[in-house]
Amino acid sequence: MSDDDRLARVALTWLTEPGTRSVHRLVEQLGAGGALELLLDGGAPEERLRAAVAARGRDGDARAVAADALARAARLGARLVTPTDGEWPATVEHLRRLALPGATRRVDVETAPPLCFWVRGGWPLGDALDRAVSVVGARAATPYGVHVATELGYGLADRDWTVVSGGAFGIDAAAHRGALNAGGLTVAVLACGIDRPYPMGNAALFDRIGEAGLLVSEWPPGAEPLRPRFLVRNRVIAAATRGTVLVEASARSGATQTLNRALAAGRHAMVVPGPVTSAMSVGAHELLREHPSARLVTGVAHVLEEVGRIGADLAPPARAPQRPRDLLDDEATQVLESMPRRGATGVDRLAARAGVDVRTALRKLSLLEELGLVRRRADGYALATGAAPASGT
Amino acid sequence: MSDDDRLARVALTWLTEPGTRSVHRLVEQLGAGGALELLLDGGAPEERLRAAVAARGRDGDARAVAADALARAARLGARLVTPTDGEWPATVEHLRRLALPGATRRVDVETAPPLCFWVRGGWPLGDALDRAVSVVGARAATPYGVHVATELGYGLADRDWTVVSGGAFGIDAAAHRGALNAGGLTVAVLACGIDRPYPMGNAALFDRIGEAGLLVSEWPPGAEPLRPRFLVRNRVIAAATRGTVLVEASARSGATQTLNRALAAGRHAMVVPGPVTSAMSVGAHELLREHPSARLVTGVAHVLEEVGRIGADLAPPARAPQRPRDLLDDEATQVLESMPRRGATGVDRLAARAGVDVRTALRKLSLLEELGLVRRRADGYALATGAAPASGT
Known part of the structure; x- marks a missing residue:
């Protein structure tokens, strides 16, 4: 995200102690920059927080403090x-x-x-x-x-x-x-x-x-x-x-x-x-x-x-060995899943089925070819052997 | 139980090691004397046990060994x-x-x-x-x-x-x-x-x-x-x-x-x-x-x-404060529960209702009087105030 966002996060941490739930919620709703503006304008949703922001604000300008901190960190x-x-x-x-x-x-x-x-x-x-x-x-x-x-x-x-x-x-x-x-x-x-x-x-x-x-x-x-x-x-x-x-x-x-x-x-x-x-x-x-x-x-x-075990709240790491398909982004996955199960097809038709533009389809097809999932043939693109779409496995 | 039972238990412990389940079962079925006789006659239900009894039996007479042990213990x-x-x-x-x-x-x-x-x-x-x-x-x-x-x-x-x-x-x-x-x-x-x-x-x-x-x-x-x-x-x-x-x-x-x-x-x-x-x-x-x-x-x-807590296998001690009624034996309880809820009654009638003889009824009534549960009146026996029978509370 932007430098503004980074600066705002630093400023927010300085204005309010880390962990403050209402600040975190504001950042989720308004972004860090929006949350910072709201707080500096005295719009904190809780009285305690409003007072804390006001008190800190009397010590300095939050954005300037944040910029200083970033400069200091760079030097370190x-x-x-x-x-x-x-x-x-x-x-x-x-x-x-x-x-x-x-x-x-x-x-x-x-x-x-x-x-x-x-x-x-x-x-x-x-x-x-x-x-x-x-x-x-x-x-x-x-x-x-x-x-x-x-x-x-x-x-x-x-x-x-x-x-x-x-x-x-x-x-x-x-x-x-x-x-x-x-x-x-x-x-x-x-x-x-x-x-x-x-x-x-x-x-x-x-x-x-x-x-x-x-x-x-x-x-x-x-x-x-x-x-x-x-x-x-x-x-x-x-x-x-x-x-x-x-x-x-x-x-x-x-x-x-x-x-x-x-x-x-x-x-x-x-x-x-x-x-x-x-x-x-x-x-x-x-x-x-x-x-x-x-x-x-x-x-x-x-x-x-x-x-070594998986905790209830942890994202389970992949148990199976990672396959090339697991690395694909959404568009590449869509293209792969739009491939005919048998025979080949042209880029235009594929792009239409996948719901992406032709340029994107070509880019993703070249990736899929790189990963060994798709083969380019004289009559168009075809699934490589063993690369049936995820939905078909 | 008899001295025979005691002697037989000692003999059985000598013939077979403590804890043997089949021996304990035999004692429950036949008594210690019966179990001992069966084992000495070669009637142990398991081959291993039969062999063990026979081996020990060659070392001495089980009953004589037991008698010696009892005499030795008495001296100690x-x-x-x-x-x-x-x-x-x-x-x-x-x-x-x-x-x-x-x-x-x-x-x-x-x-x-x-x-x-x-x-x-x-x-x-x-x-x-x-x-x-x-x-x-x-x-x-x-x-x-x-x-x-x-x-x-x-x-x-x-x-x-x-x-x-x-x-x-x-x-x-x-x-x-x-x-x-x-x-x-x-x-x-x-x-x-x-x-x-x-x-x-x-x-x-x-x-x-x-x-x-x-x-x-x-x-x-x-x-x-x-x-x-x-x-x-x-x-x-x-x-x-x-x-x-x-x-x-x-x-x-x-x-x-x-x-x-x-x-x-x-x-x-x-x-x-x-x-x-x-x-x-x-x-x-x-x-x-x-x-x-x-x-x-x-x-x-x-x-x-x-x-201090009650284990699954332990008899739970009384939780509620003990009341005099909790100390009564069966007959006294029967007499108490046979008392009319209002008014008085004679001993004969009470004994009949309680299913005990008059002599027992009198003995129990004197106990109940002692405990403050029953009052003797000119017209017979009556419940003391607050001493309604357990079944009525």
């Missing part, structure tokens, strides 16, 4: 990714339907999909998240937890799974490090600007992640790691991966909330148990007791056993 | 408990219905109720097992497991629950010790004669249990702790208590088999998790992964939360 070698980009991770769109049972707190209600991501690192974001598992847990992890998280990070990366976490001290850092040590791909989803990843103590780790993996954030460069942002961010960690593994957590910790979001999103929710004598395993054991669908795992093999 | 201050004794634990009769999924091994199939128990210690066996929880686990327990089992034993005993285990090294011993340290009741269910409890290294512990709790075995004094007997014994540990807690277990250990028996018997099956890095927790985690009805517990509070 970072990029903005929006839903129309090829690398947009489709899985985060499932957040549309996310509903946390008994949600009353703002962070539990405002769990709409992100409007954009800031990304630093060479991999296309969507590809990196295609086969990904989150590993989360306590910042004040014990040596036991750090050991387990490192092993998990290493083992998953070693089997070509991307390890996603939040870049925090403790379990998060151990999981990232394990993945890096395996020479694998790891993604840190931050709750602040990717130019100032938090915590500072993990700066060297963030540098390695930025080089070998991805640093990702919904917040623009320069944004501060405010406390509520971690919980807002957790919905992305939960939704963007096939499953989340909780390694250590005290009672009611942020990590247990990530797992609750994974459960609500229909992702695989996995928990590593620990000594019952450890306060850092209380949250883990609580989750296992309270959620029958949270699965106890003791290592990589168990995790792979889970995420 | 031990007693034989059979199903007609008041202290027989009714819960072990549920073993009639126990069926282990996919059972093919002898120890998984031959899980019939015991024919008798040898008991050493002052408490009536049934009373001791009335509010009881089993705590089982690895012999090669880690300090972590020993700590947890000791705490569980202590905590359960402290709350007036009997702690049942197998007297083995490791988890078993820790659970018994915890209970003893709390000044509570603990029962060791042995797989050998109660005069030679195994292992010898726990001799001092067995002495304490024999004084403050109970040593129990299905095998007669002098019986050796043969390896298969431990698994046979485990069905009793599982069935005689409201639930079994597994603390530490390597993969496929005897303790996990006790828990499987608890699950099959409809008892509460509870598992304490541990570090995933410990080989001694592998069996525990396996059970939690494989059995949705096995419950993760981290301490006494969780255990009590489970066993």
Whole structure:
């Protein structure tokens, strides 16, 4: 989509915190530019949102702030990714339907999909998240937890799974490090600007992640790691991966909330148990007791056993080997399905049957020929052997 | 029942290992004496059993061996408990219905109720097992497991629950010790004669249990702790208590088999998790992964939360507050229900309506008067206010 759309998404994220459901709905109805205009004109559908926009607006001009952020990102070698980009991770769109049972707190209600991501690192974001598992847990992890998280990070990366976490001290850092040590791909989803990843103590780790993996954030460069942002961010960690593994957590910790979001999103929710004598395993054991669908795992093999399956809310990846026909766009499919089952036909007749113009028909026929689905003969075009139309198979 | 029955049960246990289903069925059909005669006459219904009886028979006269065992037990201050004794634990009769999924091994199939128990210690066996929880686990327990089992034993005993285990090294011993340290009741269910409890290294512990709790075995004094007997014994540990807690277990250990028996018997099956890095927790985690009805517990509070509820196979205790009427025997209830709803009536007429003799009617009326349910008036007996018969409420 246009630069306007991109700028508007950045401006909207700055004006209102990510995840705000009413903003996401406005963008769907009016486009990002229209939604931004409405909000700046004081037309936000909720009083709270109107006040928030007005307050931010007094700090600066939203479009100018957004333009600055984009310029700053360009200087950092970072990029903005929006839903129309090829690398947009489709899985985060499932957040549309996310509903946390008994949600009353703002962070539990405002769990709409992100409007954009800031990304630093060479991999296309969507590809990196295609086969990904989150590993989360306590910042004040014990040596036991750090050991387990490192092993998990290493083992998953070693089997070509991307390890996603939040870049925090403790379990998060151990999981990232394990993945890096395996020479694998790891993604840190931050709750602040990717130019100032938090915590500072993990700066060297963030540098390695930025080089070998991805640093990702919904917040623009320069944004501060405010406390509520971690919980807002957790919905992305939960939704963007096939499953989340909780390694250590005290009672009611942020990590247990990530797992609750994974459960609500229909992702695989996995928990590593620990000594019952450890306060850092209380949250883990609580989750296992309270959620029958949270699965106890003791290592990589168990995790792979889970995420290897298809979760209820995930688009099922093609099970059958991909055939050329699966790659066709609508028009090419129409042309292919309009081919006579026996004998050949001319382009004009085919275009008429397929409901496309002759120029398009010729373009699609050349593609179909390339894919070995159609043969050009003296008397026109014919189906190649074994290429009966999908509707006839 | 008669001394003959008791002697026959001892002889049958000596001739055939405890738990043999066909022997238990014969006892139900013919009585213990009849079953013994049939077996000694070579009439066992299965070839394997016939051979086993014949082999044992060459070692001695079954009745003489049984008489010796009874005499030996008397000298030890031990007693034989059979199903007609008041202290027989009714819960072990549920073993009639126990069926282990996919059972093919002898120890998984031959899980019939015991024919008798040898008991050493002052408490009536049934009373001791009335509010009881089993705590089982690895012999090669880690300090972590020993700590947890000791705490569980202590905590359960402290709350007036009997702690049942197998007297083995490791988890078993820790659970018994915890209970003893709390000044509570603990029962060791042995797989050998109660005069030679195994292992010898726990001799001092067995002495304490024999004084403050109970040593129990299905095998007669002098019986050796043969390896298969431990698994046979485990069905009793599982069935005689409201639930079994597994603390530490390597993969496929005897303790996990006790828990499987608890699950099959409809008892509460509870598992304490541990570090995933410990080989001694592998069996525990396996059970939690494989059995949705096995419950993760981290301490006494969780255990009590489970066993405090009514298990499928347990007689439900009265939920409503007990009223005087609930204490009445059948005759008293009949008399009460025969009272006219209004006005008074004479004893003769009441006795006739209730279908009891006058003497009984008078006795029951005096009880009902005592309980405040009936009033004696000049014109006979009348219901006290608020004491309408149960059928009328």
